[in-house]
Amino acid sequence: MSDSVVTSIMSDSDSIVTLIDVEKSFGKNNVVKKMNIEIKEGEFLTLLGPSGCGKTTTLRMIAGFEEASSGTIKVQGVSVEDKEPFERDVNTVFQNYALFPHMTVFDNIAYALKIRKKAKDEITNRVNEMLDLVQLKGYENRKPDELSGGQKQRVAIARALINNPKVLLLDEPLGALDLKLRKQMQVELKRLQKKLGITFVYVTHDQEEALTMSDRIAVMNEGVIEQLATPMEIYNRPLTKFVAGFIGESNIFDGNVEAIHDGILDVETRAGTMKVKGNGFYVGERIHVSIRPEYIKVSADPVKGFNLVGNINDFIYMGTVVKTSVDLNDNTEIKYSRFEKDEDFKEGDSVNIYWNPEKAVAIKTKM
Numbered sequence: 001m002s003d004s005v006v007t008s009i010m011s012d013s014d015s016i017v018t019l020i021d022v023e024k025s026f027g028k029n030n031v032v033k034k035m036n037i038e039i040k041e042g043e044f045l046t047l048l049g050p051s052g053c054g055k056t057t058t059l060r061m062i063a064g065f066e067e068a069s070s071g072t073i074k075v076q077g078v079s080v081e082d083k084e085p086f087e088r089d090v091n092t093v094f095q096n097y098a099l100f101p102h103m104t105v106f107d108n109i110a111y112a113l114k115i116r117k118k119a120k121d122e123i124t125n126r127v128n129e130m131l132d133l134v135q136l137k138g139y140e141n142r143k144p145d146e147l148s149g150g151q152k153q154r155v156a157i158a159r160a161l162i163n164n165p166k167v168l169l170l171d172e173p174l175g176a177l178d179l180k181l182r183k184q185m186q187v188e189l190k191r192l193q194k195k196l197g198i199t200f201v202y203v204t205h206d207q208e209e210a211l212t213m214s215d216r217i218a219v220m221n222e223g224v225i226e227q228l229a230t231p232m233e234i235y236n237r238p239l240t241k242f243v244a245g246f247i248g249e250s251n252i253f254d255g256n257v258e259a260i261h262d263g264i265l266d267v268e269t270r271a272g273t274m275k276v277k278g279n280g281f282y283v284g285e286r287i288h289v290s291i292r293p294e295y296i297k298v299s300a301d302p303v304k305g306f307n308l309v310g311n312i313n314d315f316i317y318m319g320t321v322v323k324t325s326v327d328l329n330d331n332t333e334i335k336y337s338r339f340e341k342d343e344d345f346k347e348g349d350s351v352n353i354y355w356n357p358e359k360a361v362a363i364k365t366k367m
């Protein structure tokens with residue numbers, strides 16, 4: 001059996017949305033590059049990345065508002081090239097809600113069923129179900145400008161869910177809300193997705209939102225998926241320097257593998273010597289080392305295998321954690337955080353930095 005046959009069988013049985021070598025260019029500008037994703041049924045998958053990396057373009061191609069320059073998009077195993085957006089069993093929620101301002105909440109939610117000429121009773125029943133679902137009972141006669149941001153967002157979600165799409169595409173749906181409301185809506189949306197069992201493809205540039213809501217995250221950078229994995233894997237085992245730097249806080253060093261013993265690499269960097277766990281690396285290889293601020297340890301005495309010396313900077317109290325940094329000899333700074341201030345050290349002290357090599361991540365440099 002050839003590889004392509006295996007791929008197509010897998011796609012058809014396991015995934016509800018499949019992107020195979022999907023590319024998109026606007027003129028000479030190639031904004032989505034050879035993208036491959038298999039989105040599983042019932043999954044909450046997030047496209048995460050900085051502004052302009054191609055998230056919205058990817059979503060619009062799945063929805064059918066934008067045509068791929070090359071490659072194949074399948075929904076439920078069937079190529080959707082020739083299908084109009086409304087024929088695709090997917091629905092979209094946009095950041096700006098896109099509600100009809102002159103229509104009531106009821107009519108906004110009912111819209112998709114009305115244009116399909118459904119019976120009046122059926123429409124009323126379905127809209128009531130949706131109002132229940134998004135907790136907007138009693139608001140059916142209001143116009144959008146009589147609603148709060150969070151309420152408008154719920155109307156937009158109800159409107160997108162009314163014709164039972166298999167997949168809901170959400171493009172920064174909470175972007176217009178203030179932080180507190182956004183956190184609340186994150187919990188609501190996640191609950192809703194679990195309850196309905198619908199596949200969500202969610203776009204955000206907010207890494208915390210992605211980490212808390214998603215089953216899997218596709219981290220995008222300049223039109224390429226750098227890593228597609230669970231939030232825990234993305235956070236603990238970033239595959240690329242970009243992912244390590246984009247998700248959470250990290251200290252990233254560039255260095256050379258000097259020796260390898262029992263899967264632990266001795267790495268020489270400009271700042272000094274350090275240890276990191278890593279498989280598949282060789283002596284002499286140039287790599288990145290990423291270490292989270294919470295895993296940094298300090299000692300007054302030298303620690304075997306490490307030679308990172310510097311002076312402690314100001315302690316900054318941030319509620320439950322204390323953040324500080326150490327100025328290293330090569331003029332770089334290493335961030336570290338604690339749940340409580342280290343009693344043994346004070347600002348200005350000279351310290352030796354070290355960590356458990358298993359907590360650091362060795363990352364391949366790009367070819």
Ligand SMILES: Nc1ncnc2c1ncn2[C@@H]1O[C@H](COP(=O)(O)OP(=O)(O)OP(=O)(O)O)[C@@H](O)[C@H]1O
Pocket residue numbers: 026029031049050051052053054055056057058205
């Ligand atoms: N219709 C278009 N014509 C030309 N270029 C476009 C068009 N739509 C998007 N682009 C370009 O494609 C790139 C990706 O845009 P896209 O909207 O997908 O980014 P994004 O990841 O959603 O960013 P943001 O987080 O800012 O919403 C950008 O450089 C953008 O300027």
Ligand SMILES: [Mg+2]
Pocket residue numbers: 055056057
């Ligand atoms: Mg966008």
